[in-house]
Amino acid sequence: MQEIKEILKLYKLLLTVLYSRMFCKNFWKYFCLVFIVLELIVISIHIFSQGFLLTRDTIANKSKCTDFDRSCTKSIETCILPKKFNKTILLIVDALRYDFVIYDEKLKNELYYQNKIRVISEILKVHPRKSRLFKFIADPPTTTMQRLKGLTTGSLPTFIDASHNFASSEISEDNLIDQLKNHNKKIVALGDDTWGDLFPERSFLFPSFNVMDLDTVDNGILGHIYEEIKNKDWDVIIAHFLGIDHCGHRYGPSNLHMASKLEQMDAVLRNVSGLISEDTLLVVMGDHGMTATGDHGGDSKDEVETVLFFYSPGFDLPVKNSKTFSSVSQIDLVPTLASLLGVPIPYSNLGKIIDEVMQFDRTTPCSYDDALFMNYQQVSNYLKAYQEMRNEFPESVWSELKSLSSSVEKVDEAKGREIQIVNFLNLAKSMCEEIWAKFNISLIIIGLLCFAFVLVIVGITLPKSKSESIVHSLRYIIVLFLICNTFYGISFLVFDIRLNLITCVVLLLYIFYFFNASLPLRWNAFSVITVLLISSGTFSNSFVVMEDVVIVFICISFTTLVACNVFYKKLKTRVKSKNLKWFSSFSKWDFLLLCCLISIIFCLRMSRIFLKCREEQHWCDTSSLVHVSLNGLPREFHNARYFTSLISLVTVIFFPQKYLQRCGNLNGYDINIVIAKCFPILSGLLISAYWALQSVPSIPGNIARIAVHLPQLVYLIMFVGILLICYNPLFVYILPSSESVVETAGTPVIPQLFMKLKKTYESKSRSRKAPVVYGLATSVSAPLVILISLISLPVVVITGDGVAPGVILLMFTGVLTAVFYSFIFWDIATDNETLLLPNWTSIVTWFLLSIYGFFATGHQATFPTLNWNAAFVGYDGTGTYLIPSLLLLFGISLPLLITIPLSLSFLWPPIKREKDFGETGTRGEYLLVERPKEAKETLTYMAIFYILLHSFKVFMSCVASFILRRHLMVWKIFAPHFIFEAVGLGVTLLAVLAGLLFTFRVLSALESWIYKYLLLTVGS
Amino acid sequence: MHSKKFLNINKIFYIFISSFSLISIYIKNFDIDESIRTLLFFSVITIIFEILYKFLTSFVISSELKGKNFDFGSYEGHLFSKKNKFKVLSIFALIFYSIISVVLTHLTVVLFGAYVVQDFEATLVFSFLVASLVFIRPLIKFGTSAVIAVCEDWNWSNSSQVQGSFVLFGVWLGTFVIPLDWDRPWQVWPIPCAVGGLLGELAASLALLLNSFGKEKKVI
Ligand SMILES: [Zn+2]
């Protein structure tokens, strides 16, 4: 007991020493605040995404004949149920709403879409025992891709079907088409080229992207289908007509064009049904309906009700008694067709065979009851396997399913099982729908509310006046944090995330108690408007698709506006002084500021070369010179590109070094200075060797193995460098002999090489020696610059040599922006007090740059444009998936390069003005070390405000995703956009924290160094 | 007083000509070639009008200055009162500055996102329109000291300020229509920005007119 106490005391002592060595006084308060804000935001987004992102795992197993109880087929030589039909024609008419095919002769004033398709009603009347019509109910999302997946697998595809091929739409689960192929059926597909995506290797497909075109696909099908039918060598024909869907999108259902399209369909169905023989089954269906405006995607009645029609001269069904048509779920098609065509029911199916088309011959062995039992076996196996894998079925429902299952197994006779099996299948389907197809609205709302409240609380923490500290209500925030996380944790243990409603209420109470309606310190209307403008773009699909171009435009506009404002004020004052020769009174500063502005705009404009195209930008041509890997380029471009990449590499290595040398930060022989000089060059050499090897199309095995290690070395260098810099972030150098007092007159623009350290205890000191210190004016920014140059090299190697110049351009734009604002601030500020205050315009510009940075380095917010090559830089394909995932994440986290050095936007680069600052103007960043409290306050303010900006944008993205959750493009545009934003926000939050921590470390190291140094000089 | 009538004629003319251009673009269904022609026509008419107006007013002033102490009661008055020597050199300087302003506007438009090579003619015509409304007008009106006229505190009667900023704002707003995927003919470059600029001009002239009527009321 005693020893444990001793050990604990020791640990405590160690931690205190470490803490006080590492960080400055009160550092933990600022860190706590930023960390709590971060954590609460992450929790809110997590709650939201639990409700919004529907996920489903796919199981790649395929059904085999041996999976089923084939007691009835033993006498017959087939795999499973004997097929009823040799051939099948599946006519899929996209967006064929149910009421389009109903013929009502008593209807007066028929609308354009009514009574145009007559053939179905005619066939039902003339051949009631050979045809059946059903109301076909689609499961949301009623988008064509998801519906086709559902129609072929029998399952409920959701947004994130976690499958092998994440970025493509290929189906990896077992499906009807694969089963038919495996049983040697010849399939012909006609129509929409989506089928090419779903099942690669097809015939007669036509591009379907242009929604305005009503006829190309349909006429293309009609050109081939009749011949194909007459041709005898097929088993299955699939034809997917798009005219009605395109007509709906373009004109809506109540329209002359729709009427003519429907009549065309009527003729097609008439012809096809006339051509088929007894051994052929014709199935006509729609994949979803359409709203009154012709769109689809949601779950309204008009969108989910479509048509299912069976016809075959070989059918012999019992006569229907009722006049009404029953409803059938879309997932029921797959088991029905599988049973009718004699193939095993696909593994992931959740549907139930449609009894009305199965009950036609009870005398043969293997009838409806056997088919139903096989259906039950398949679903039961699938659910068991899924539950074992994911364990996400609710306990109560699962146990009920198990009891139904056992009662089915108990009954021996086929007849008695029917009701139990039907109950089982219905319950299974509704359980899966609950999990996979329905948004959890209450969770979404709770998440949104929590997020909104946290943002308001963050806004409240921003100080309203100079005297208010940003951590003034820290203890209440800590209490808030503890309560919220307690409930969040409990909700996990109890598996009921709705408990977080209490979290919401607690946050709201906090707001009520602490709300202060006054505006934060130094707020700025234009910044607010710009942020609102950018964040509201997420509500329009055009603006999300064009986000890359819109953001660069707003960035340029904002910077120009700031500059114009500055110039306008200056001109006004000069004009007021009646100085007509306004042009000559332009000082060198103004000219430099103008140059800076023009360079920033020019860089931003040039960076558009590196933008990547996304699918919806159909005018866009991805620059193949930039985005193709080196060995994919034609030979003549290899050299040009390699040398461009080399030049950018050299720039990013040598410019920081040159700059730091001029500032005097790279003098001396400390380990960190050696690192700063050597590590980047080392990494650069490794990277250029790696890229040179990449250009060779096929390299021998042993060299390939070495090539993989080159990036790994670069990563190692980065980590070691960062650790050592954190350990010793001092980049100042005192001349050994302090005999001479050197006065300097540094150039106005560049920080001084020499810094005279003024003794504040002059009166008490005996010696009049003032030491010469190199690099004090940039002592806070130098470590950050070196940190960034260390991080930029792995970033450059991961994003690849094509985009490397884009990365360098982005960093250069960041530097120019910092210089731009530095010119403005050091000019506007009249004393140290204003200099040390935070500024909204520069933080907003960094925010804009960091968002743009994602696009400017060749990324887009869609999954198909993910650069998978990034995951293999330095990864040889073995071992855990963690490494490539981290690499991939790092590859899209380019804004790190803008976010980590956020502190640089404050007072860097320090510019000396010949103004009435007194000597304080010459201290540069040393000002921050002298005024630690103000420095910490402002740095934390900047970090919190920056977090607020990014979080607000993501919040609006969440709201937009929620409101537009049943929009046609939600899974294509809005949901991926939300995911990328949320992941980017997570990385940004961590980067802000890391950058802030690092800056505090530098400040405290400088503080203790100065203190120690002063002690020494005073003492001597 | 003659001056006020003159100034109001100025604004009424601009209201008329910009409405006319907008309507003619609309009638031709935003056909791109016709619209470009209309914009070119508008810019040229603007410049010619300004030159004529300047001649007319300076003639009127010089003939009236011979007697009384003239009070214009409006903003531009104090600049008119200077003697305007029509040196040939200053005319060349004006032309030179005008051409520079068009070139700079074109460069700015390209920097802000217009294509460098594609649609060059359209961009040039558009830049000419914006430059003539925002830069050339004050240049003609005030000569080479135009900057001084514009760089004062914001004043609703200062027509150069009001017109210039409204036109620029209209042009900027117009760009937000371009990314939308509505496939309309008026989304083709440079129509949205040009129409925005014309609408801005219209609004500015109306505002200036209302402002001068309001001032008159106050006087009365
Ligand atoms: Zn569809």
Ligand SMILES: [Zn+2]
């Ligand atoms: Zn559609």
